[in-house]
Amino acid sequence: MVDLDTIKELVVESPAKIVLLVMDGLGGLPLEPGGTTELEAARTPNLDSLAARSSLGLATLVAPGLTPGSGPGHLALFGYDPLQWLIGRGVLEALGIGFDLHDSDVAARGNFCTIDAQGLVTDRRAGRIATEFNVELCQKLGAIQVRGAQVLVEPVKEHRFVVVFRGEGLSDQLSETDPQQLGVPPKPVQPLAPAAEPTARLVNDFLAQARQVLAAHYPANMVLLRGFAKHPSLPTFAQLYGLHPACIAAYPMYKGLAKLAGMDILPVPARDEAHGPTIAEEFATLAANWQRYDFFFLHVKQTDSAGEDGDFARKVRVIEEVDRHIPELLALSPDVVVVTGDHSTPALLKMHSWHPVPYLLYSRYCRPDGIAEFGERACARGSLGNFAAAHGLALMLANALRLTKYGA
Amino acid sequence: MVDLDTIKELVVESPAKIVLLVMDGLGGLPLEPGGTTELEAARTPNLDSLAARSSLGLATLVAPGLTPGSGPGHLALFGYDPLQWLIGRGVLEALGIGFDLHDSDVAARGNFCTIDAQGLVTDRRAGRIATEFNVELCQKLGAIQVRGAQVLVEPVKEHRFVVVFRGEGLSDQLSETDPQQLGVPPKPVQPLAPAAEPTARLVNDFLAQARQVLAAHYPANMVLLRGFAKHPSLPTFAQLYGLHPACIAAYPMYKGLAKLAGMDILPVPARDEAHGPTIAEEFATLAANWQRYDFFFLHVKQTDSAGEDGDFARKVRVIEEVDRHIPELLALSPDVVVVTGDHSTPALLKMHSWHPVPYLLYSRYCRPDGIAEFGERACARGSLGNFAAAHGLALMLANALRLTKYGA
Numbered sequence: 002m003v004d005l006d007t008i009k010e011l012v013v014e015s016p017a018k019i020v021l022l023v024m025d026g027l028g029g030l031p032l033e034p035g036g037t038t039e040l041e042a043a044r045t046p047n048l049d050s051l052a053a054r055s056s057l058g059l060a061t062l063v064a065p066g067l068t069p070g071s072g073p074g075h076l077a078l079f080g081y082d083p084l085q086w087l088i089g090r091g092v093l094e095a096l097g098i099g100f101d102l103h104d105s106d107v108a109a110r111g112n113f114c115t116i117d118a119q120g121l122v123t124d125r126r127a128g129r130i131a132t133e134f135n136v137e138l139c140q141k142l143g144a145i146q147v148r149g150a151q152v153l154v155e156p157v158k159e160h161r162f163v164v165v166f167r168g169e170g171l172s173d174q175l176s177e178t179d180p181q182q183l184g185v186p187p188k189p190v191q192p193l194a195p196a197a198e199p200t201a202r203l204v205n206d207f208l209a210q211a212r213q214v215l216a217a218h219y220p221a222n223m224v225l226l227r228g229f230a231k232h233p234s235l236p237t238f239a240q241l242y243g244l245h246p247a248c249i250a251a252y253p254m255y256k257g258l259a260k261l262a263g264m265d266i267l268p269v270p271a272r273d274e275a276h277g278p279t280i281a282e283e284f285a286t287l288a289a290n291w292q293r294y295d296f297f298f299l300h301v302k303q304t305d306s307a308g309e310d311g312d313f314a315r316k317v318r319v320i321e322e323v324d325r326h327i328p329e330l331l332a333l334s335p336d337v338v339v340v341t342g343d344h345s346t347p348a349l350l351k352m353h354s355w356h357p358v359p360y361l362l363y364s365r366y367c368r369p370d371g372i373a374e375f376g377e378r379a380c381a382r383g384s385l386g387n388f389a390a391a392h393g394l395a396l397m398l399a400n401a402l403r404l405t406k407y408g409a
Numbered sequence: 410m411v412d413l414d415t416i417k418e419l420v421v422e423s424p425a426k427i428v429l430l431v432m433d434g435l436g437g438l439p440l441e442p443g444g445t446t447e448l449e450a451a452r453t454p455n456l457d458s459l460a461a462r463s464s465l466g467l468a469t470l471v472a473p474g475l476t477p478g479s480g481p482g483h484l485a486l487f488g489y490d491p492l493q494w495l496i497g498r499g500v501l502e503a504l505g506i507g508f509d510l511h512d513s514d515v516a517a518r519g520n521f522c523t524i525d526a527q528g529l530v531t532d533r534r535a536g537r538i539a540t541e542f543n544v545e546l547c548q549k550l551g552a553i554q555v556r557g558a559q560v561l562v563e564p565v566k567e568h569r570f571v572v573v574f575r576g577e578g579l580s581d582q583l584s585e586t587d588p589q590q591l592g593v594p595p596k597p598v599q600p601l602a603p604a605a606e607p608t609a610r611l612v613n614d615f616l617a618q619a620r621q622v623l624a625a626h627y628p629a630n631m632v633l634l635r636g637f638a639k640h641p642s643l644p645t646f647a648q649l650y651g652l653h654p655a656c657i658a659a660y661p662m663y664k665g666l667a668k669l670a671g672m673d674i675l676p677v678p679a680r681d682e683a684h685g686p687t688i689a690e691e692f693a694t695l696a697a698n699w700q701r702y703d704f705f706f707l708h709v710k711q712t713d714s715a716g717e718d719g720d721f722a723r724k725v726r727v728i729e730e731v732d733r734h735i736p737e738l739l740a741l742s743p744d745v746v747v748v749t750g751d752h753s754t755p756a757l758l759k760m761h762s763w764h765p766v767p768y769l770l771y772s773r774y775c776r777p778d779g780i781a782e783f784g785e786r787a788c789a790r791g792s793l794g795n796f797a798a799a800h801g802l803a804l805m806l807a808n809a810l811r812l813t814k815y816g817a
Contacts, residue, residue: 386795395474408478
């Protein structure tokens with residue numbers, strides 16, 4: 002992977018605008034041997050037509066055979082080598098709810114859970130309690146005091162919350178408490194390095210107090226913590242590439258990832274606030290903010306959700322819905338367009354998978370492959386080859402004429 | 410990238426002869442969407458026929474999205490990772506004119522320029538003075554004496570020259586003096602590291618004296634220096650691969666690059682000395698020296714020049730001219746032939762670009778793709794894939810049966 006500093010030194014000014022359209026979990030698999038993937042099955046006349054004028058390839062997010070989490074997948078799309086830059090889930094969740102994380106904070110993802118009289122976990126998600134109940138309980142947890150750190154607790158959705166331990170000299174080298182199975186007690190936090198012992202002690206103190214505070218609040222009568230992490234302090238898009246980037250996303254985690262890269266998070270006005278913004282509303286937000294930024298990351302979550310549910314047909318429909326918005330995107334005359342995913346989520350597997358993702362790169366200066374189809378097998382024939390996704394950001398910059406030549 | 414020492418340990422004797430034919434800036438782009446590239450447009454029956462018996466691919470010289478300068482592009486073709494081996498322009502220029510650079514020398518590329526009465530630059534190239542005037546002025550500059558180093562000044566062409574500072578303990582960590590714009594004075598040399606301060610001082614002393622020496626020689630009444638560099642001391646083809654290599658090139662820079670790799674620079678007899686050798690004369694030189702070497706680097710500059718001029722049709726004609734010499738090359742019965750470029754120079758962009766270059770590898774032992782066409786999209790379908798060009802040298806050695814197996 003090229004060092005980011007090397008790319009930084011090549012950056013020059015350009016008025017060109019770049020759109021990175023990510024359909025979460027885009028890559029798929031045929032349900033039956035000989036069949037088509039979700040993307041191949043979808044009727045996508047607009048993406049196919051764009052593909053004919055684009056360079057295609059298959060992007061490997063982390064490494065062949067490695068299934069990317071959402072963090073590494075997006076970091077790669079943003080140009081950060083995901084084997085070098087690691088981001089804990091606690092940090093992602095914290096940033097996703099707009100939490101102002103300090104460099105020395107340790108954040109963790111929390112779940113309310115249900116334990117029985119013996120303290121054994123009977124539901125790892127506390128029956129997915131209502132968000133309002135979550136808010137109330139987080140206030141109680143936030144009142145807990147431990148020696149050596151301030152405790153900040155913020156609700157996310159349903160049973161999920163973020164806890165942040167704020168203090169000096171804290172370590173994120175901590176094991177998680179989620180036993181990942183029922184009928185056993187939550188695990189205590191273990192220090193994963195000697196220097197993490199004081200932090201482990203204070204987190205265990207918090208957990209003991211949390212159990213008392215929540216005792217009367219069945220089914221949410223205990224918490225599970227995982228993903229202890231500190232802020233990774235990524236160099237930003239502005240620092241690296243001189244870009245003024247914006248993120249359009251519906252879900253906290255993706256906003257959090259974009260924020261790490263220094264993107265402005267655009268509010269997406271949603272008619273149905275309970276269900277959050279639609280794909281149409283995300284594209285409308287792109288158009289409404291077109292003049293204000295030169296890089297847009299537009300994230301569509303629904304492809305992944307359908308894949309996770311094993312719903313091949315719904316994933317096809319989501320892809321077709323995105324396709325219908327492509328003319329609206331092209332009407333803005335973007336200079337560079339990339340359409341891809343942050344990983345594969347084949348309905349067949351009902352989970353993230355290791356398969357490389359289709360990658361379409363359009364610009365006036367790309368070298369079109371002349372393949373008039375956007376699909377896994379079409380992309381496998383493309384001139385980008387099977388490439389490391391983290392190279393994609395340099396490709397976008399190059400196509401935006403934002404990189405001068407390397408060496409004399 | 411494989412370590413060069415690893416490859417070196419695998420090298421065995423072989424009588425096989427290798428030809429690396431580089432058409433500078435070979436890769437292109439269609440002028441209009443849906444069109445063909447320069448190479449695709451060119452009528453190349455001989456290359457197409459060779460392609461049918463070859464392995465094809467697209468070579469990425471530096472990294473996806475990074476536009477190679479001529480130095481990094483050629484280093485990659487010669488098997489040196491261009492992100493690891495850096496060569497300053499001063500060194501390239503010095504070697505290109507056959508200057509015998511010592512390991513402790515610091516070389517810089519110089520331009521004669523024009524300054525006005527206030528010392529502000531009015532022409533960064535001094536109206537591209539005639540080479541004879543340049544020769545005369547270089548003699549005057551070469552008489553300058555500074556404390557701590559010997560000053561050697563050699564003319565190149567028109568307004569360009571090379572200055573070499575010869576002494577002990579000199580540093581090349583120096584900023585350039587070319588302000589890259591008009592109406593401002595030349596910049597003083599700044600040390601980029603504390604150890605470079607004495608060298609910066611003596612170069613600034615040289616510049617002050619140069620201004621006096623040149624005062625009466627309008628329009629060449631000042632100089633601009635850039636690309637301060639020391640010899641990179643590359644391991645040579647002989648040391649690494651046991652090859653006895655020769656370079657056939659018309660332009661100084663490419664001879665300089667070949668010399669860095671330890672190649673003999675073959676004189677190319679030219680009927681028209683003013684315009685330098687023709688492509689035909691380069692191929693004739695190849696035939697004339699066939700028995701004397703086992704590796705030939707033959708460099709054709711005109712493809713790049715046409716691309717830089719934005720002259721699609723002329724680039725097509727140059728490619729067709731090279732194609733007509735392919736039978737002459739094959740008549741020598743080379744064991745391994747590679748035809749490629751050191752970067753793309755699409756006429757559409759009128760400059761070097763980041764697009765990978767078509768790569769054709771022929772030998773009796775290659776695995777032919779059966780694609781009877783040499784072009785960007787044909788190569789995109791080839792079995793070499795989109796690969797890092799620096800791997801190509803090992804491929805050539807392997808096809809020459811010059812590498813034994815790795816590991817037991």
